[in-house]
Amino acid sequence: MVPHIEFGGxxxxxxxxxxxxxxxxxxxxxxxxxxxxxxxxxxxxILDMGAGTGKNELLMHRYLSNDGHITACEISAEMKKQFKKxxxxxxxxxxxxxxxxxxxxxxxxxxxxxLSFVIHGFTHDQRVLxxxxxxxxxxxxxxxxxxxWNEFSLEQSGPLMRLFMNxxxxxxxxxxxxxxxxxxxxxxxxxxxEKRLYAWNKFRLLSAAK
Numbered sequence: 001m002v003p004h005i006e007f008g009g010x011x012x013x014x015x016x017x018x019x020x021x022x023x024x025x026x027x028x029x030x031x032x033x034x035x036x037x038x039x040x041x042x043x044x045x046i047l048d049m050g051a052g053t054g055k056n057e058l059l060m061h062r063y064l065s066n067d068g069h070i071t072a073c074e075i076s077a078e079m080k081k082q083f084k085k086x087x088x089x090x091x092x093x094x095x096x097x098x099x100x101x102x103x104x105x106x107x108x109x110x111x112x113x114x115l116s117f118v119i120h121g122f123t124h125d126q127r128v129l130x131x132x133x134x135x136x137x138x139x140x141x142x143x144x145x146x147x148x149w150n151e152f153s154l155e156q157s158g159p160l161m162r163l164f165m166n167x168x169x170x171x172x173x174x175x176x177x178x179x180x181x182x183x184x185x186x187x188x189x190x191x192x193x194e195k196r197l198y199a200w201n202k203f204r205l206l207s208a209a210k
């Protein structure tokens with residue numbers, strides 16, 4: 001099954017603008033705060049699962065020294081084109097065409113794994129596989145960071161949010177916001193789960209240790 005988060009064509013070309021609209025104009029200030037809250041160290045090795053256009057790589061790269069490195073997974077041809085335009089000049093950013101919902105080759109490699117507005121677009125069975133990939137890829141004591149929708153009641157949300165979730169977001173997202181993802185992370189072997197909430201509790205940064 002092809003995930004609904006997977007974009008091509010015009011949607012991929014204007015992905016940054018679409019995600020800004022989908023987060024009610026909040027994505028740009030939020031992502032700056034999120035990446036600051038990840039406490040990236042200069043020599044960190046980071047895996048970005050579902051990197052999109054490379055916008056987040058540029059923000060994370062500011063915290064890295066030449067000893068740090070970002071490995072980005074992205075499979076959309078249009079996204080990869082934009083990614084290379086943004087990040088191609090940096091030797092310590094590597095783009096790979098790997099599907100994150102299939103087994104990945106990484107074992108005990110990364111200090112941090114990052115998923116930004118990606119995992120909600122998969123079926124739950126696929127999400128479990130993605131989390132297993134993240135767990136395997138992390139070094140012992142490494143941390144997973146997931147920036148995405150928080151849990152909330154769609155029925156009790158305002159009309160604009162209901163409109164967006166019902167007619168623009170994918171069905172998988174409506175399943176995602178109903179789940180207690182802390183329990184999902186623990187069931188996947190993670191520990192020390194932490195949650196930070198943003199923007200009227202509609203968005204969250206989950207982090208968990210291997």
